[in-house]
Amino acid sequence: MIYISHLLPDHEMNEIIEQTGVGIESIEFSIADNLDHLNDSIGSYRERLKFMDCRGLTLHGPFMNIDPAAFDSEVRKITMMRFHQTYTAGMELGAKKIIYHTCMNPYVHYLQGWPERVAEFFGEFLEKHKELEVVMENVFDPQIDPVLDVYKLLGEKYPNFHLCFDMGHAHCYSKIPVLEWTEKLAPYVTHVHVHDNNGDRDSHAALGAGNIPYERVLGLLPETRERTWTIECCSKKDVLQSIRVLHNISRTRKENLQRSRELFDIKLPNC
Structure with a gap:
């Protein structure tokens, strides 16, 4: 399943x-003002989803001025409340997944x-939020292992918790090559944020417009039954370009798989 981030006007x-x-x-329920008026926001967004002819929904959680790793108990409470509000919206609107940032600031x-x-924060959250899949996304994270460690501390106990891999963030915010990020996280990733850049800034460009070795x-x-993709581009042209790329890659994979099956099905002649 491919999703597109709601960064464009509704008509587009x-x-x-x-x-x-x-x-x-x-991204509607990552915005504090909308969470402050949650019932009204859910109602109005439900109508917008009908207008857009929504075929499937994921929600991006809040990430500004919050911190799951906070030592300040009040900051932690606010973070928990905001996470809960987005999850509530997801339940009301029929979302399949909720994406939350690590909120790591090096x-x-x-x-x-x-x-x-x-892990302690997410574990407490997941104890009361077990219906929807929750995925944790890398952003400013400079290293892979801390992200992986969070999953290893939680993954076995909470089957609805996985990782979201953002290839653009890994490419521009970490000195570790994006391919190394992908290889290490891949077994635990059920959602992928797809966009490109040149490694200098988080430009959210179309696949092929930057220098990420996206193929x-x-x-x-x-592709797996659980894994989904969201295209995070800021223009209609870039979104459509990236959808075409994903479809072409998927088509090539299926063709190669079919060829492999046909080769294995060839019967050797009798000697």
């Missing part, structure tokens, strides 16, 4: 959905003890 979202049949990843957080604090990255993330 509708046009793309009518043309391609993709779903929507909403200029603020010490890596020592960070995975344990984040190799996506080659390490083969």
